Amino acid sequence: MTDQPRRKAALIIGAGDATGAAIARRFARGGHTACVTRRSAEKLKGLVEAIRAEGGEAQGFAADARKEEDVVALVERIEREVGPIEVMVFNIGANVPASVLEETARKYFKIWEMACFSAFLSGREVAKRMVERQRGTIIFTGATASLRGSANFAAFSGAKHALRALAQSMARELQPRNIHVAHVVIDGAIDTDFIRDSFPERYALKDQDGILNPDHIAENYWHLHNQPRDAWTHELDLRPWSERW
Helix, strand or coil, X not given: CCCXXXXXXXXXXXXXXXXXXXXXXXXXXXXXXXXXEECXXXXXXXXXXXXXXXXXXXXXXXXXXXXXXXXXXXHHXXXXXXXXXXXXXXXXXXXXXXXXXXXXXHHHHHHHXXXXXXXXXXXXXXXXXXXXXXXXXXXXXXXXXXXXXXXXXXHHHHXXXXXXXXXXXXXXXXXXXXXXXXXXXXXXXXXXXXXXHHCHHHHHHHHHCCCECHHHHHHHHHHHHCCCHHHCCCEEEECCCCCCC
């Protein structure tokens, strides 16, 4: 009796209900086991069940990406129990606006931990495995704040600027070792419950293709992973046709 071949794993750090979930579903449809993570495993049950109902493979993992021991254990477990991590998508959000006059040191540091430090930990751990195999894709989700700082978004902009720099540094170091590192700037509102409930006027633009569809974002991530290495994209920006930029 021979061992069953292990499936390729797609690790989605920050598999929320919109973009992260759509990315997980897309990679599952492409034949990967979607390894989805959030701090709460309970919040992943619906996504895992939905992917399996569609005929895909998925597993949920509870992990705090800000904690080094959690990230190390997560990557080791997936590599051991699921299969080689062929692609890692870092998709943790940390968009909490505040005036710089009222921002607290604690919240500023927490936002940096979520949007940048956890990306470093996740990227470092998967890169170690990918370099050994001489293949892999690492994709970081950026935002408008990755490119410019807006009023009342000092913490978020600082963290997203740092994330972009991390992605650039990793790409320059790892690309010659056949590791594709990409940074995606999501410039615009995304079709989420938060936008629907908090910004109904903006959400009304959905019928005019005025907000981003998570499934269409996910399709671009899938394309990045499958690009031939003679034409790799490092930075990709996605925005609705009507978005000012």
